[in-house]
Amino acid sequence: MATSSSDEGAAADSSWVEKYLEHVRVERRLAPRTLELYSTHLADLARRAGEAGLDLLQVQPAHVRRWMAQMHGAGREPRGIALVLSCWRSFYRWLGHQLAVPANPVQDVHAPKAGRPLPKALSVDDAVRLAELKNADADPWTESRDRAVVELLYSCGLRVSELVGLDAQPGKDARGWLDLDGAEAHVMGKGSKRRSVPVGRQALAAVRAWLEVRDSCAALPAARLRDPASSAALFIGARGTRMTPQAIWALLRRRSHAAxxxxxVHPHMLRHSFASHVLQSSGDLRAVQELLGHANIGTTQVYTRLDFQHLARAYDAAHPRAHLRGDAPASPAPDKNKS
Known part of the structure; x- marks a missing residue:
């Protein structure tokens, strides 16, 4: 009889999970990859509950805390645990709406705090080397485009979505465009918020050089007939269609290897490099916030940690009292002629 009861509980749990996954697929329209992750996390929840002799509807906060501690002890990163708990919390919130549980057992359970990782930024020398690369192996059309992409990302600190959304000319349907005469990029960032960013002299020159050859690719006319809207895009592929974020990632991998x-290098690394280098030079955190389009200055403050690392290296290299291992340069001998 116990086995039968256990089987019935497992079947009931499976039914609830299937109904919930159908709900988030239809009502919330989650992406297939997200649905796959939800299914995995809920299967893990059902397994843990089964091992504890519980149905999913019997889970209490103490159980969730114990399972979270087990995940943490097994080496799972805090961010990964937070994603699991978010899935479980959403599942029990839905069960509450179905009147299947009296309270959400995950509501007040939070993942361990994770140290905020520093953004990966290039050194100034590496960023300049990447921007000034002349790749002799690339054809002139591709080389001109790729150089303009790198210069614009590094000059303006654009997100990759903002870069690929740029049009060559302003228009009523344009997500973003360049004003070459005004030396500004007008972009649409997160939350459909628009901002204007200055464009540096080198980036302007690279974009102008690209625009001179942009329409010279032999494959473009036929492609434009198939996709007239692509003619507005600032950066296009050899088939005449707007470049995708994935194409920009591949472009930067090739170019960083050649350099x-x-x-x-990935697009966000150039955004981090832009922010770090501007902050090192100016010390103006508020200006960097505006240039990056951050709604909260707390998001921008992570770059002050990069700036401090830069200052610490300069201190270690220059200050006589920073050498702790007896490797400081010898002090000059005293001048015996001085009294």
Missing amino acids: GLAAP
């Missing part, structure tokens, strides 16, 4: 950099 001999130690690690592959």
Whole structure:
């Protein structure tokens, strides 16, 4: 009889999970990858409950805290635990709406705090080396476009979505565009918020050089007939269609390898480099916030930690009392002629 009861509980749990997954697929329209993760996290929840001799409807906060501690002890990162708890919390919130549980057992359970990682930024020398690279292996059309992409990302600190959304000319349907005469990029950032960012001299020159050859690719005319809207895009592929974020990632990987950099560069690394280098030079955190389009200055403050690392290295290299291992340069001998 116990086995039968256990089987019935497992079947009931499975039914609730299936109904919830159908709900988030239809009502919340979650992406397939997110649905897959939800299914995995809920299967793990059902397994843990079963091992504790519980149905999903019997889970209490103490059980959730114990399982969270087990995940943490097994080496799972706090961010990963937070995502699991978020899925479980959403599931029990839905069960509450179905009047299946009296309270949400995950509501007041929070993942361990994670140290905020520093953003990865290039050194000034590496950023300049990447921007000034002349790749002899690339055809002139591709080389001109790729150089303009790198210069614009590093000059303006754009997100990759903002970059690929740029049009060559302003228009009523444009998400963003460049004003070359005014030396400004007008972009649409997160939350559909628009902002204007100055464009540096080198980036302006690179974009102008790209625009001179942009329409010269032999494959473009036929592609434009198939997709006339692509003709507005500032950055296009060889088939004439607007470049995708994935294409920009691949472009930067190729270019960073050709430049001999130690690690592959991705678009957000150039955004981090822009912010870090501007802050190092100006010390104006509020200006960096505006340039990046951050709604909260707390998001921007992470770059002050990068700036402090830069200052600490300069201190270690220059200050006589910073050498702790007896490797300080010898002090000059006293001048015996001085009294």
